[in-house]
Amino acid sequence: MMRSSEELRQLDPDNMFGHIYGIADQMESAIEIGRSIKFKRDYSAAKNILFAGMGGSAIAGDVASALISKNCKIPTVVNRNYSLPQWVDESTLVICLSYSGNTEETLSCLDDAYQKGAMILGISTGGQIVIKLEEQRRDVVKIPEGLPPRAALGYLFVPILYVLKEGGILGSLDESALQSSIDLLKIERDSLSTEGEENRAWNIANTIYSSVPVIYGEVQSTAVAALRWRGQLEENAKMVAFHNVLPEMNHNEIVGYKNNPDILRNLGIIWLSDGSDHERNRRRRELTKSIIGDRVLYQLDISGKGESYLERLMYLIHLGDWISYWCAILHKTDPTPVESISKLKKSLSE
Numbered sequence: 554m555m556r557s558s559e560e561l562r563q564l565d566p567d568n569m570f571g572h573i574y575g576i577a578d579q580m581e582s583a584i585e586i587g588r589s590i591k592f593k594r595d596y597s598a599a600k601n602i603l604f605a606g607m608g609g610s611a612i613a614g615d616v617a618s619a620l621i622s623k624n625c626k627i628p629t630v631v632n633r634n635y636s637l638p639q640w641v642d643e644s645t646l647v648i649c650l651s652y653s654g655n656t657e658e659t660l661s662c663l664d665d666a667y668q669k670g671a672m673i674l675g676i677s678t679g680g681q682i683v684i685k686l687e688e689q690r691r692d693v694v695k696i697p698e699g700l701p702p703r704a705a706l707g708y709l710f711v712p713i714l715y716v717l718k719e720g721g722i723l724g725s726l727d728e729s730a731l732q733s734s735i736d737l738l739k740i741e742r743d744s745l746s747t748e749g750e751e752n753r754a755w756n757i758a759n760t761i762y763s764s765v766p767v768i769y770g771e772v773q774s775t776a777v778a779a780l781r782w783r784g785q786l787e788e789n790a791k792m793v794a795f796h797n798v799l800p801e802m803n804h805n806e807i808v809g810y811k812n813n814p815d816i817l818r819n820l821g822i823i824w825l826s827d828g829s830d831h832e833r834n835r836r837r838r839e840l841t842k843s844i845i846g847d848r849v850l851y852q853l854d855i856s857g858k859g860e861s862y863l864e865r866l867m868y869l870i871h872l873g874d875w876i877s878y879w880c881a882i883l884h885k886t887d888p889t890p891v892e893s894i895s896k897l898k899k900s901l902s903e
Contacts, residue, residue: 555748556882564882567889569789572704573874574746577738579707582697584731586708587715592692596672597721599646602629603637603671604713605662606650609703612784613650613676613710615777616870620714620863622773625723635661643670648716650709652702654680657901676712701889703788706870727863734867737859741868745875748882754872757853758879764821764850768796771834774827778857778866782823782873789888790880799834803841810845821851827865828856 561570602625604614614631621629632638635658641647647666651659654677663685666673675686678698686693694716696708711731717723745754766786770779779796786794797806810817822845824838842852855872857865881888 561748561882564885565878565888567887569701569704569878569881569888570746572700573871573878574742576707576871576874577735577742579705580711580731580735580738583708583711584715584728586694586696587712587719590694590712590715590719592674592719593690594672594674594692595721596646596674598644599627599672599720599722600644601627601640602646602648602717602722603641604629604631604648604650605637605659605666606631607633607656607658608784609701609705609788610650610652610656610659610709612703612777612781613706613713614648615780616706616710616866617713617717619774619777619866620710621717621723624725625717627722632662634658637662637665637669637671641666641669641671643672645669645671646720646722647671647673648713649673649675649677649682649686650713651675651677651680651682652696652700652705652709654678654682654684656682660685674716676709676716701891703785727861730861730863733861734859734864737864737868738871741858741871745872748879752879754875755879757855757872758876758883760851760853761821761823761876762790762792762880762883765819766792766794766821766823767849768794768823768825769802769838770796770798770825771827771830771838772798772800773831774829774862775825775857775866775869778825778869778873781870782825782876785874785877786880788891788894789874789877790884791886792880792884799837799841803837807841807844810848814848817848818850820849821853822849823853823855825869826854826856827862827869829862 618629674692676694718726768779770776776798783794783796857869859865
């Protein structure tokens, strides 16, 4: 039965619906933020890039890394920890990503980056990250506040692209592809946000919401989308989900679909694909689907829309965000609060 607007507002009082709907508008605003970046320091000598962050902030580093992989000649790493690898030194650009500015792991990495003499800048709304960076006369890109970090992806990842371009690290930035992805999301969001069988996200949510989804991406194309889907299903829908990538899962995880058949019947597989997938991984996906067969509750094939890789990736991410929202609604769960995370943080601070 279709829910009224009032029923949806009661289930979603903090308006996660509006946050997801507004990702394209975020990206447009973030382009203007990116175009206005002016640095105090020179980063053109960086030989590697490390993104330090956690959760909904760190995913921006994953998205940026995927998008620049074909025209950035130095390696990028996303670091989710309290400390940095020993190889970080004065030739490393450490980009601290913390929407709140108070993420304790990222603050710890910031201190470690100072000790290692790295080049450092931050992207944040404020908090201790900004205070510390400004005290050290480091560069900071400030973004609008007031959102859950996972709902601020547009504000977080788009400025990274401009940071790397302005810093002399990224040779070029295809703003036309960025704008095309925004235009695509503006077209698609109206159907994805309307409850009913004509909504692709709604149909997928109805298939998966009572299961444990396992999301598989392809290592170079859709891995970041699989990670995002898992995180959004967990935080928005309060569902356990898992993810992995091809071809790695073919060297271990594929064997696991044998024993505990009663448990497997509660699992479902989502295959995320892109036109740029390696031909051998496409073949691996089809063979793996056949081998696993009907041992699981369902197997879904999902690909993006758009001409460019950026468009297709952003569509997949946006689709996954809406699926997580509709799963929350089907569970009659408020998608915004993350009570377990809040409880854990409170205990850690005591």
